[in-house]
Amino acid sequence: MKEMTQLKPLIEVDQFSFDYEQLNEPLVSEVSFNINKDETVLLMGSSGSGKSTISLCLNGLYPEAVEGVASGDIFFKGNNIKDFEKGELNQNVGIVFQDPESQFCMITVENELAFTLENIQTPREEIAPKIDQVLETIGMIDYKYHNIHELSGGQKQKVALASVLLLDPELIILDEPTANLDPVSSLVFVNLIKDLKLETQKSIFIIEHKADDWLTFTDRVLVLNKQGQLVADDSPKSLFTTNKTLIENEGLFIPKVYQKQMLQPQNEVKNETSEASMVINDLSFSRKKTLILNSINMTLNKGEMIAIVGENGAGKSTLLQLMAGILKPKKGNITFLGHSLQKWKEQKLRQHMGFVFQNPEHQFITDTTYDEVSFGMTLNGYSEDVIKERTEQLLQNFQLSAHKWSNPFALSGGQKRRLSVATMLDETPDLLLFDEPTFGQDAQTTDELMTIVKDLQAKGTTIVFVTHDMDLVDLYCDQVYVINDQQVAFEGHPHQLWKQDALLERARLRLPDRLRHGQEVGETYDLVY
Incomplete structure (x- = not known):
C-alpha cells in the first residue's frame, strides 16, 4: 500500500x-x-x-x-x-x-x-x-x-x-x-x-x-x-x-475511590463445629521430580465457603484437581463424605461433586450451549421434560438464554465462565470446586453468580474456590487457606488473614479494597499489601 x-x-x-x-x-x-x-x-x-x-x-x-x-x-x-x-x-x-x-x-x-x-x-x-x-x-x-x-x-x-x-x-x-x-x-x-x-x-x-x-x-x-x-x-x-x-x-465495577460506601463482609466468624465434607491428610504431590505440594492438611466443613489463595505457581489449581480426583497424590489421602476419594466410582463421584476449570473451554464437549448444560442430565437418565425445564432455568439464571444455540467456543470469556458453572448444577452437589469463578465477569454477573453460589451454600453445599480476588474472599468466605512454599501457610477466617502483613507480602497478596487506605486518584500505586 x-x-x-x-x-x-x-x-x-x-x-x-x-x-x-x-x-x-x-x-x-x-x-x-x-x-x-x-x-x-x-x-x-x-x-x-x-x-x-x-x-x-x-x-x-x-x-x-x-x-x-x-x-x-x-x-x-x-x-x-x-x-x-x-x-x-x-x-x-x-x-x-x-x-x-x-x-x-x-x-x-x-x-x-x-x-x-x-x-x-x-x-x-x-x-x-x-x-x-x-x-x-x-x-x-x-x-x-x-x-x-x-x-x-x-x-x-x-x-x-x-x-x-x-x-x-x-x-x-x-x-x-x-x-x-x-x-x-x-x-x-x-x-x-x-x-x-x-x-x-x-x-x-x-x-x-x-x-x-x-x-x-x-x-x-x-x-x-x-x-x-x-x-x-x-x-x-x-x-x-x-x-x-x-x-x-x-x-x-465502579472504582473504589469513587464509591461513597464500600461493601461490607457478609461472613461472620462462626464458632460452631460442623460435619466435615472433605478431609485432606498429609497430602504431597510432585511433577517431574519437582515438589509442588508438601504435607497439606485441610478440613472442609459442610456448608462452608472456602478460598484457596497464593501467588501464581503456588500449586493452588493443582490442589483443586487433587481434591476433584483428577490428579493422584504422591502420598497422603483425601476423604470425601466419609469415604476414600480413590474408592469412589467416577459416575457416582460426579453426582456429588462439581468441578469448574480455570479455562472453561477445557470442559466443553458439545456444539451448543443448550446441549452443554443438558449433557450431564442426559447421562444421569433424567426424563426429557425434566431436562428441558432444568436446562431452560439454568440458562435463564446465568443469562445465557439468548445464546442457547450458539457454539460454546463462540461465547465471550465471561459467558464461557457462566456456562462452565451452569453445567455443574444439574443437581445440588455436596462439594463444588471453582478455579477462578469470577474470571471475566462484570459486577452484575459476579453478584448474580455469588447469589447462586450462596443459595447452594445455604442448602449445605461446600464451596471451594481458587481465586486472586481478595474482595471476593473478604466479602463471602468463611475460611481461607494460603498456599506458600508448597505448604499451607495460613488457615483461618479472612479477617484474621488481613492482619498478617509479613505473610501477605511473602505470598504476594494484597489487602481487599475496603482495607486499603490513602490511594487517591492520581497517586502512584506502589506495592501496597
Whole structure:
C-alpha cells in the first residue's frame, strides 16, 4: 500500500459494526471513537458486550479469522485498515491476550522472542541484542533460557508483552491482561505498563472489568452497553462522578475511590463445629521430580465457603484437581463424605461433586450451549421434560438464554465462565470446586453468580474456590487457606488473614479494597499489601 503519513487520531473507528453469522443482531453496533497518539484509553463493558471483538478488529485479526461480518470503517493513521497487506497492521497494532499461552509458539523465552524478530525479518546480528534489551525492560533477563511453560502467570504475561514490544507497535492493546495474575503480579504488570508509557509515549488501549489500578495514567474511558453500543467516552473523573448511574445500570465495577460506601463482609466468624465434607491428610504431590505440594492438611466443613489463595505457581489449581480426583497424590489421602476419594466410582463421584476449570473451554464437549448444560442430565437418565425445564432455568439464571444455540467456543470469556458453572448444577452437589469463578465477569454477573453460589451454600453445599480476588474472599468466605512454599501457610477466617502483613507480602497478596487506605486518584500505586 502507499506510504502512510502521520495523522491524528492514530486510530479512528467510524460507525463500526460486527456480528457473527449465527447471531441475529450485531455484537458491536455502530461504534465510533478515536485513539490519539500518546493516549491511554480504557474500554469497559459487561461480559459479552463486544470488548474483545473490538480489540481484535482494531488489530485486523477479525473478521478474517472468524465467520463474521463487519461494516463501517477503521482507520490507522488516516488509512483504512482494509487496505493494509496481510500482517502489516499487526506490526503497528500489537495485542496481548487474556491468556498469554495462546500466543506462544516456542519452548524457551529466548526462542519465543527470536521467533517474533525472525517473522519481521530482523537481521540475525540484531536479534540477540534486541532480546536482551527487551528482557531488561520487563525485568526478566535472568529468565532468558527458561522454559516458558514453567514460568509463573505474571512472568508469562511479561513474555507476551515483550513479544509485542519487539514489533515496536504504535498502539498496544491489552485485553484483560491481569485477569489470571495474583494481586501483586497484577500490580507489578500495571506499573510496568505505566513506566513503558512514560518512556515510549506509545498509545495504550486497555480492556478491563476493574479499572482501579489503571486510573493513574488513563486519559479516557469508553463504555459499551449490553447491546454493543458505545454509551460513554469521557475522562475517568467525569465518568465515575457524574455518570455513575450509567455504570451501575450496565452492571460494571465502579472504582473504589469513587464509591461513597464500600461493601461490607457478609461472613461472620462462626464458632460452631460442623460435619466435615472433605478431609485432606498429609497430602504431597510432585511433577517431574519437582515438589509442588508438601504435607497439606485441610478440613472442609459442610456448608462452608472456602478460598484457596497464593501467588501464581503456588500449586493452588493443582490442589483443586487433587481434591476433584483428577490428579493422584504422591502420598497422603483425601476423604470425601466419609469415604476414600480413590474408592469412589467416577459416575457416582460426579453426582456429588462439581468441578469448574480455570479455562472453561477445557470442559466443553458439545456444539451448543443448550446441549452443554443438558449433557450431564442426559447421562444421569433424567426424563426429557425434566431436562428441558432444568436446562431452560439454568440458562435463564446465568443469562445465557439468548445464546442457547450458539457454539460454546463462540461465547465471550465471561459467558464461557457462566456456562462452565451452569453445567455443574444439574443437581445440588455436596462439594463444588471453582478455579477462578469470577474470571471475566462484570459486577452484575459476579453478584448474580455469588447469589447462586450462596443459595447452594445455604442448602449445605461446600464451596471451594481458587481465586486472586481478595474482595471476593473478604466479602463471602468463611475460611481461607494460603498456599506458600508448597505448604499451607495460613488457615483461618479472612479477617484474621488481613492482619498478617509479613505473610501477605511473602505470598504476594494484597489487602481487599475496603482495607486499603490513602490511594487517591492520581497517586502512584506502589506495592501496597
